[in-house]
Every structure is written in structure tokens, then in C-alpha cells.
Amino acid sequence: MTATHHHGAPAAMPPSQSTPAWKLLLTLALAGALSGWLVVSVYKVTLPAVQKYAAEQVNAAVHEVLKAPARWDTLYLVGNTLTRTAPAKPDLADIPKAFVGFDASGRRLGVAVTAAEPGFQELLTLMIGFEPPTGTVIGFKVLDQKETPGLGDKIERDTAFGGQFAGRMAPLTGVKGRAGKPPSEVQTITGATISSRAVIRIINNAIAKWRPLLEAWDREGAR
Amino acid sequence: MTAVASGPPVTAPEFVPGAPPPASLAADVWRGISRENPVLVQFLGMCPTMAVTNTLANGFAMGIATLFVLVCSGLLVSLFRKYIAHEVRITAFILIIATFVTLADMILAATFPTISKALGPFMPLIVANCLLLGRAEAFAAKVGPVRAVADGFGMGMGFTLSLSLLSAIRELLGRGSLLNHDLLGPRFEPWVFMVMPPGGFLTLGIALLGLAFIIEIRRRRARRAA
Amino acid sequence: MSNLAWIFVSTLLVNNFTLVMFLGLCSFFGVTAKIETAWRLGLANTFVLLLTAVGAWVLNTYILAQTPFLRTIAFIVVIGSGVQITEMAVKKYFPVLFRQLGIYLPLITTNCAILGLALFQTSRHYNLAEALAFAIGAGLGLTLALSLMASIRERIEVADVPVIARRMGLVLVIASCLSMAFMGFAGMGSAP
Numbered sequence: 001m002t003a004t005h006h007h008g009a010p011a012a013m014p015p016s017q018s019t020p021a022w023k024l025l026l027t028l029a030l031a032g033a034l035s036g037w038l039v040v041s042v043y044k045v046t047l048p049a050v051q052k053y054a055a056e057q058v059n060a061a062v063h064e065v066l067k068a069p070a071r072w073d074t075l076y077l078v079g080n081t082l083t084r085t086a087p088a089k090p091d092l093a094d095i096p097k098a099f100v101g102f103d104a105s106g107r108r109l110g111v112a113v114t115a116a117e118p119g120f121q122e123l124l125t126l127m128i129g130f131e132p133p134t135g136t137v138i139g140f141k142v143l144d145q146k147e148t149p150g151l152g153d154k155i156e157r158d159t160a161f162g163g164q165f166a167g168r169m170a171p172l173t174g175v176k177g178r179a180g181k182p183p184s185e186v187q188t189i190t191g192a193t194i195s196s197r198a199v200i201r202i203i204n205n206a207i208a209k210w211r212p213l214l215e216a217w218d219r220e221g222a223r
Numbered sequence: 224m225t226a227v228a229s230g231p232p233v234t235a236p237e238f239v240p241g242a243p244p245p246a247s248l249a250a251d252v253w254r255g256i257s258r259e260n261p262v263l264v265q266f267l268g269m270c271p272t273m274a275v276t277n278t279l280a281n282g283f284a285m286g287i288a289t290l291f292v293l294v295c296s297g298l299l300v301s302l303f304r305k306y307i308a309h310e311v312r313i314t315a316f317i318l319i320i321a322t323f324v325t326l327a328d329m330i331l332a333a334t335f336p337t338i339s340k341a342l343g344p345f346m347p348l349i350v351a352n353c354l355l356l357g358r359a360e361a362f363a364a365k366v367g368p369v370r371a372v373a374d375g376f377g378m379g380m381g382f383t384l385s386l387s388l389l390s391a392i393r394e395l396l397g398r399g400s401l402l403n404h405d406l407l408g409p410r411f412e413p414w415v416f417m418v419m420p421p422g423g424f425l426t427l428g429i430a431l432l433g434l435a436f437i438i439e440i441r442r443r444r445a446r447r448a449a
Numbered sequence: 450m451s452n453l454a455w456i457f458v459s460t461l462l463v464n465n466f467t468l469v470m471f472l473g474l475c476s477f478f479g480v481t482a483k484i485e486t487a488w489r490l491g492l493a494n495t496f497v498l499l500l501t502a503v504g505a506w507v508l509n510t511y512i513l514a515q516t517p518f519l520r521t522i523a524f525i526v527v528i529g530s531g532v533q534i535t536e537m538a539v540k541k542y543f544p545v546l547f548r549q550l551g552i553y554l555p556l557i558t559t560n561c562a563i564l565g566l567a568l569f570q571t572s573r574h575y576n577l578a579e580a581l582a583f584a585i586g587a588g589l590g591l592t593l594a595l596s597l598m599a600s601i602r603e604r605i606e607v608a609d610v611p612v613i614a615r616r617m618g619l620v621l622v623i624a625s626c627l628s629m630a631f632m633g634f635a636g637m638g639s640a641p
Contacts, residue, residue, distance in 0.1 A: 024311045031315050035322040042326050043518040046333035053336045123573060151415060266617060269474035270561040321522040344568040347521040351561035353475055420469050421628040428621030435613040
């Protein structure tokens with residue numbers, strides 16, 4: 001009597017002879033090998049396109065939040081220190097990075113970092129540009145959001161909301177129903193209070209996290 | 224009764240217990256679209272149906288991806304059906320299905336990255352779609368490759384068409400657009416409920432009510448004629 | 450609210466796996482005719498979810514870092530094995546439950562909630578504690594949704610339902626109402 005479960009198999013079909021264990025293992029091993037070969041091949045073919053798109057997204061975001069830098073350096077966060085050398089891993093996408101932007105004359109414009117925290121529904125991913133010495137926000141861009149369409153997703157579409165942040169100093173506070181007063185207030189979007197507050201929270205947490213790291217980096221000189 | 228022993232295939236047409244009755248290829252394809260429509264009749268693959276039908280592009284992409292996996296896995300399962308032993312068949316089927324889902328996910332991420340991001344984890348979740356395992360077990364493992372591909376294609380088309388219909392309704396009412404082209408103008412107040420979770424359930428519910436209504440009308444007409 | 454507590458409450462209510470995230474719908478519509486089967490299956494699912502959370506975390510931390518493209522295949526194999534283990538454990542220690550659940554126990558393998566948990570846990574980079582809180586919240590949320598639907602369906606079994614709404618039509622409208630109710634939890638526990 002077979003011990004496996006029958007997914008709708010008709011009652012009149014027991015295997016007439018039980019297949020030897022080595023044949024079962026061989027079938028599974030061959031299937032696994034074929035599957036692995038297929039997956040690895042297609043992965044190699046599609047990887048360049050995927051990486052190119054991801055790099056384009058990051059570049060466009062850094063360009064936008066640092067207000068058109070001429071060039072930028074990438075710093076990698078390994079452990080608790082920032083370093084210029086990329087760690088030896090196949091996929092650098094998951095390593096936290098800071099992008100230090102410079103204008104054409106070499107003056108430092110600011111630093112851009114990504115941060116992701118839960119918003120109203122799913123994770124809200126932002127690219128935030130700020131100046132580490134003062135904690136002043138330059139701007140932010142929404143990289144990924146699954147907020148309520150028509151309401152919460154206004155954090156991405158409402159340019160007036162995003163425009164408020166330039167020049168405001170962290171830690172920011174959100175206010176409802178009136179314009180935000182400098183240096184630290186921003187007005188939340190009507191009907192999207194939770195999503196707006198999530199944006200403010202993410203920016204505050206990111207700046208709080210990265211400022212000491214960047215100050216340590218500045219003190220110890222470029223490495 | 225012929226014993227299906229493991230080994231080289233027998234050339235004479237043998238009796239496969241539980242095999243679907245023979246039918247033309249066109250009938251195999253049409254069955255998946257109409258009488259055994261995966262979404263509207265069999266209620267299989269509910270999770271992607273609700274989750275990704277918030278825009279037409281997403282629903283259509285999910286349908287096509289599922290069609291790709293149905294056809295490829297059906298083909299492979301059918302080609303190797305004589306060599307996959309009964310005891311490990313479920314594991315083997317799932318392995319084949321998971322492989323093609325991974326391939327579809329990678330190809331989509333490389334060709335349409337925005338849709339891939341919108342579908343998110345629901346692309347790999349195609350593996351858990353009971354439709355795929357069900358067709359492999361009930362059909363592809365018991366018929367020749369051509370019929371298996373026809374059935375996979377039919378089920379995939381039925382799935383895509385239902386998903387596209389539901390997504391079109393949800394996107395049109397919930398955002399006022401179709402394929403991101405604003406159709407209903409700026410004075411249309413979008414019914415945001417439609418693109419949220421309850422709207423998904425409601426859209427399918429109303430579609431089923433409509434379908435049941437049509438079937439009931441036909442049944443009463445047939446009864447009155449008799 | 451602490452992070453773990455937030456994850457638990459959010460997954461249980463705000464982002465309920467079944468009514469908001471659309472996972473585990475096959476069992477939601479298929480198994481909820483009787484309330485006894487429904488909540489028992491919900492608990493069996495919770496057990497499998499816990500096993501999966503641990504398995505997925507182990508895989509992600511030690512093995513999949515180098516080969517991310519094998520994730521789907523690896524997860525589904527782990528889930529299949531987890532379900533097999535659960536089946537054997539239930540058969541040995543709860544034989545009555547085993548007979549009651551019947552074919553629905555092995556069908557947990559294709560329950561999108563299980564694979565969905567593993568995938569969401571990965572994309573949100575949860576550590577082990579967070580993953581376990583996530584799994585408990587998900588499992589109890591599933592059980593809650595299943596029990597709610599089952600108790601409603603038992604009531605409408607004896608109600609006078611119009612012909613066209615019988616079976617799935619009415620069930621989906623009920624699901625829509627339940628989902629709407631759960632949307633009321635939105636924003637709960639998020640920082641002011």
C-alpha cells in the first residue's frame with residue numbers, strides 16, 4: 001500500500017510493482033540537475049539586464065535627491081564603519097551604501113542613502129539626500145511604495161509635499177492642517193496622514209543612523 | 224489491464240487508467256477557456272487572482288507568466304511521464320514547476336522591471352498555484368506532449384482572460400485608467416475601494432454572480448422549452 | 450510598540466494574511482464549510498508556518514546568500530519536507546485530527562500562505578526572532594480568518610439564499626465584507 005498521498009488519483013491505480021529506491025533517487029537527482037542547469041543558464045543571461053536597471057534606478061535617485069551632482073563616491077557600510085572599498089561579495093545590492101555627491105568644482109553637496117521601513121501597508125523605500133554636518137534635508141525620492149492608490153501614494157505624486165523638505169532640519173515633525181514652520185515642521189498630506197508620517201519617520205531614522213557614521217568617516221579622513 | 228512498468232515506452236497505445244477522454248486539440252484548448260476556466264469555474268489560483276488584478280498590466284502579465292509555466296511544465300511532465308516513478312511524482316512535478324516559475328520570474332525582471340516590481344513576491348508564488356500541480360497530475364502526466372501543451376495553453380488562456388477581465392474592471396473603476404492611460408477624465412472620482420483588497424473579492428464575487436445569473440437564465444429557458 | 454510586538458499585531462490584524470494580503474485563499478474558500486475543520490487546519494498551518502520560518506531563515510543566512518536565484522526551488526523543497534514532517538507528527542500524536550483533516554494536510558504544501566511567508570520574510574530581511582513573530586501572527590491571522598468565514602458559512606447554510614448566489618458568489622461577497630472590516634485596523638500601532 002503506498003504511503004504517499006493521492007491528489008485526486010483514481011482509486012483503481014496502485015503501482016503494479018514498487019520501484020526500487022535507487023531509481024527514485026536517480027529520477028529526482030536527474031530532475032534536480034536539469035532544473036539547476038536551466039536556472040543557472042537563464043540567470044547568467046538575464047543578470048546584466050537586471051543589474052543595469054537597478055543601477056539606473058539608483059543613479060537617477062541619487063541625481064535627483066542631491067540636486068544634480070557632477071559626480072559621487074560610493075561608500076559601503078561594513079559592520080559599523082564606512083569604507084571606500086567594496087566588500088568581496090557577488091551581490092552588492094544588499095550592502096548599505098552612502099553616496100557622497102560633489103558638484104563640478106569639487107564641493108561636497110551632501111550624502112544620499114536609502115532607507116526602508118513599513119509604511120501604511122508594505123515597506124516604503126526612500127532615497128534621502130541630506131547634509132551630515134547639520135542634518136538638513138536636501139530632498140527625497142520614493143523608490144518603492146505600495147501605499148493606497150489615490151491616497152497614500154500621493155507621497156510620490158504630490159510635488160508640493162516633497163518640495164517642503166528642502167532645507168528643513170532633522171528631526172522633522174509632521175503637522176496637520178497648517179503649513180509647516182521652519183526649521184523642522186512639514187505638513188502632512190490630507191487623507192494620507194499615516195503615509196506622510198511614515199515618510200517623516202523614515203527620514204528622521206535614516207539621518208539619525210547615518211550622521212554619526214559619516215561624521216566618523218570625515219574625522220578619520222578618506223580611507 | 225496493462226501494467227505501467229518503468230522502462231522504455233511501449234509502442235502500442237496502452238490503457239492509462241484515469242486518463243482524460245480523447246478529444247481534438249481545439250477542444251483541449253477551448254475547455255480551459257470555457258467549461259473548466261481555472262478562475263471562474265474551478266476557483267484555482269485565487270491568491271494571484273485577487274492580489275495582482277489591481278491594474279490591467281499586472282493581471283495580464285501574471286496570466287501570461289502562468290501560461291508560460293503551464294505550457295512548459297505540461298510539456299516536460301508529459302515527455303518524462305514514463306520515467307517519473309509514481310512515488311516521487313508530486314516532488315518531481317513541483318520541482319519542474321518551480322524551475323519554470325523561477326525562469327519566468329527572471330525573464331520578467333530582465334524585460335519588464337516595473338511590472339516585476341509591482342507583482343513582487345506573487346511571481347514566485349505561481350508555484351503554489353494549485354492549478355499547475357492539478358493539471359500536471361490530472362492531465363499532463365497521462366497524455367502525450369501535444370495534448371499536454373494544448374491543455375496548458377487553454378488553461379493559461381482561460382486564466383489570462385479572466386484575470387484581464389477582473390483587472391480591467393478594477394483598474395477602470397478604481398483609478399479611471401486602463402494600462403495607465405487615463406480614460407475617464409479628471410472629473411471622475413476614482414472608486415479607490417476597487418483597487419484595495421475588499422474590492423478584489425467583490426469584483427470576483429460580482430463576476431460569479433453574473434455568470435451564475437446567465438447560467439440560470441439558460442437553464443430556465445431550456446426547461447421551459449422542454 | 451516594540452518591533453516584535455508590532456510585527457505580530459500587524460500580521461495578525463492590520464495586514465492579515467488572508468483578508469488583506471490574499472494568501473491562503475484556496476483553503477479559505479475550500480475548507481470553511483465547517484468550523485471544526487477550519488480552526489484545526491488553521492493551527493496545522495501555524496505549525497507549518499513556524500517550521501518554514503526557521504527553515505527559510507537558515508537557508509537565507511547560510512546557503513542562499515551565494516545563489517539567490519535558487520530561492521523559490523529551495524523554499525518549496527523545504528516546505529514540502531516540513532509538511533511531510535507535520536503529517537507524520539499529526540498522524541502519530543493526533544490520529545483523530547489526522548483523519549479529520551484528511552487530504553487537506555498534504556495540500557498545505559501548495560498553500561500560498563506558506564511560501565508567501567518565506568518570500569515576504571526574505572524581502573523584509575527579518576532576523577530569526579522577527580521571522581518567528583511574523584509566522585505566529587500569520588498563522589493566528591489565518592486561523593482567525595478561517596474561523597470567521599466558517600462560522601458565517603455555517604449560518605448561511607440554513608438561510609434562504611437566492612439561487613444565483615449559492616456557493617461561491619455569496620462567499621466572495623462575505624469575504625469582501627470581512628476584508629473591509631479588517632481594513633479598519635489600518636494604521637494601528639504605527640508611530641504618531
